[in-house]
Structure formats: structure tokens, C-alpha cells
Amino acid sequence: MITTSVIELDRTALANNLRFIKKYIHKRAKISSVVKGNAYGHGITEFVQLAESEGIDHFSVFSADEAEVVFKCKKPDTSIMIMGWLDNGQIEWAICNDIEFYIFDLNFVYETIKISKKVGKPAKVHIEVETGMNRTGFKKKSLVKLYKLINNNPECFDIKGFCTHYAGAESIANYVRIQKQRISFEKLYKETISKGIVPELKHTACSAAAMNYPGTCMDMVRIGIMQYGFWPSPETFIQYAQRKSQKTDPLKRVLRWKSKIMTIKEVKEGEFISYGTNYLAQEDKKIAIVPVGYSDGYSRVLSNQGKVIINETFADVIGLVNMNMMIVDITLTPNVKRGDEVVMIGKQGSLEISVNSFSAMSSTMNYELLVRLPESIERKIVN
Ligand SMILES: *Cc1c(COP(=O)(O)O)cnc(C)c1O
Numbered sequence: 001m002i003t004t005s006v007i008e009l010d011r012t013a014l015a016n017n018l019r020f021i022k023k024y025i026h027k028r029a030k031i032s033s034v035v036k037g038n039a040y041g042h043g044i045t046e047f048v049q050l051a052e053s054e055g056i057d058h059f060s061v062f063s064a065d066e067a068e069v070v071f072k073c074k075k076p077d078t079s080i081m082i083m084g085w086l087d088n089g090q091i092e093w094a095i096c097n098d099i100e101f102y103i104f105d106l107n108f109v110y111e112t113i114k115i116s117k118k119v120g121k122p123a124k125v126h127i128e129v130e131t132g133m134n135r136t137g138f139k140k141k142s143l144v145k146l147y148k149l150i151n152n153n154p155e156c157f158d159i160k161g162f163c164t165h166y167a168g169a170e171s172i173a174n175y176v177r178i179q180k181q182r183i184s185f186e187k188l189y190k191e192t193i194s195k196g197i198v199p200e201l202k203h204t205a206c207s208a209a210a211m212n213y214p215g216t217c218m219d220m221v222r223i224g225i226m227q228y229g230f231w232p233s234p235e236t237f238i239q240y241a242q243r244k245s246q247k248t249d250p251l252k253r254v255l256r257w258k259s260k261i262m263t264i265k266e267v268k269e270g271e272f273i274s275y276g277t278n279y280l281a282q283e284d285k286k287i288a289i290v291p292v293g294y295s296d297g298y299s300r301v302l303s304n305q306g307k308v309i310i311n312e313t314f315a316d317v318i319g320l321v322n323m324n325m326m327i328v329d330i331t332l333t334p335n336v337k338r339g340d341e342v343v344m345i346g347k348q349g350s351l352e353i354s355v356n357s358f359s360a361m362s363s364t365m366n367y368e369l370l371v372r373l374p375e376s377i378e379r380k381i382v383n
Contacts, residue, residue: 013252034224043379126161170208256346274319
């Protein structure tokens, strides 16, 4: 299928980012590549294959439906971990296919025991504990019940991990809260061990925690945003740069989003462009129509705000962004013709539109902008 825009995934950029992350974290820690949200918009199937070819053999997703997508394209020995939602009806599939999953709710554990007994196979589980984020995870009181359930049904469980998630490791303002979470985690871990339950891996760190609190890396890190080449927050990069007295960004963006010019036309001074009266040509203009609109994830907020790159020149988005098209000003862009490449995110020659600047223009954060890129856009691995 030929789609109106294409997302390219840069192999060398991913290899660079993984090398950087591995070097930075504790040698012992394994990397689990987080590919929830359609691999942060990069395309789960293409990204998993690319990451596997760069040595990744553990992927984390939010839900069982995402796990199914990874399951269909992964290599036989690659592991999958579900960090969130599994419907009761999906537990059997997960157990039978060695999919690891978080447990954080006793009712869900009762169901898991029932199904494990039925299929005659243990469930590979990660015990998630509540340490202060107040999202998912067992509190101390329900942990006591969990210990009993596990010890009374040892054949039903293969305890792969013991884990938690920090409530905002990307901001130093949360320092005290994170420290409390770390203490609480270690306490709960000791209690668990004292009940004879010994998890294979301890893991707590996302990208920001791994960077800002190296002690949180433990046996495994769950890396999402940084493998794609983005910092979890500007603050995290600044802190890293100050520690290393390094000004340049060691990460490289994996994603590049591009389209082509559909058609070109001239507009006379005094005419309005696109719907309504949002943009008035104050002089004679040359414009290009690009087949990308808000249905493709190019936010309407970027009307009269966005920029693209054509022929190594920035061009402004003018007028309202439509559902499937937008209009850009090429009055000052040299030698433009139908079919020329238009870059919405990424590099062309020496120019770059970063997701950061794009996010700033549309006032979203990196994470949100990326995951909004529709699944229907074609993804291609390059380099
Ligand atoms: C999303 C997520 C991660 C990865 O976070 P990044 O900031 O993208 O590295 C890690 N752990 C859990 C539980 C998550 O939900």
C-alpha cells in the first residue's frame, strides 16, 4: 500500500541509543524495550523486528492485545511482559504462550490460579507493589494474602519479577517522593523474600529513573522513550549534560515522518487560503498542498503555526490544517515541484524539525505527539 505519508525508522539511530543506554546503566541490568502505544508511534511490528536485530530480547507492553502483536512478529526466544491490562479471557493465552504479566490485584490472582491449574502450567508473573504512586500494585495488606496464595499453590507460579513504578522520576521536584518509594520497595522486597518467595528479577526503572537514579536499575530497566532518541524531560538531559560536562545530545531520533507535494499553485494578494478567513495572503504567494492533515496526527493546533522542510528550506503551514491536507507557503522555496519530499518531523539535509519543537508548537509532550501518529501510516526501516 502507498500511504500519503511514510514514517522511516533509522536503524543506526536505534543502535546508537541502545549503545548509549547500555553503557550508562549498570552492567548487570537487562534492557526491556517498552513498546506500548504502538511503540510510541513508531509501529510495533517494524520496531520490534528492528530492536531484535539490534540485540533486544525482552519487550514490555501495556495490554494483552499489544502483546499479541509482538507475539506474532517476535523471534521464538524473545520474552514479552504485560505491565497492565489482561482480560480474564486472555490469561489462558498468556500462560500457554509463556507471556509474562504483572499481578497487582487479588481477584486477578484467583483467576490466574484457576486457569493455571486447568492448563497445568505455571503463570510467569511479576509482583507489582504499590510504593507511593497510587496507581496499580499490591499494598502491604494484600501482599500478606498474596504470599499465602503463592505458597499454597506453588505449582501455579513462576515468579519472574518484583517491581514498581516511580511517580515522576523525570523531575527533581519529586526527589523526596522517589526516595520514599525506593525505601518502601526494598522493605516490601525483604518481606517477600522472608516468606520464601524469591523473584528472579527486581526492576523499577523507566528511562528517567535509570538516568537520574542509577541505583534504581537493579536487574532490569524498562526503557521506552530514550531508545527512540528522546529525553524523558528537558531537565533529565540538562542534569546529564552537567554531570558529564557534555553539551551535545548523545541520543539520535529514530523516527522521521515525510510526505510529498500533491500540487502547487499561485495565489494573488488579498485572497484567503484554506477554510474561512484564517489566512489572508498579504502579497502574491506560491503555495504547495501536502496530503497530510489532522487525521494523520498533524494537529489542527498547528494551523498557521507548523513548519515543514522542502528542498532544504523551512516552509510555514498557512491557514487551517484540514482533515487530510495542509497548505504550506513555498513563495521563497527554490525549485519546488509536484512529488518533492516534505518533512514534517526529522532531518532533511542540514535542517531538522525535532519532535521537541513540534511538540512545543502544538503544546503537547513528546510522548503524546508520538503515540498519536496513526497506525495506518506506512512504517519503513532505513539504514
Ligand atoms: C511506560 C512505562 C515505562 C517506560 O517509560 P519511559 O519513560 O518511556 O522510559 C516503564 N515502566 C512502566 C510501568 C511504564 O508504564
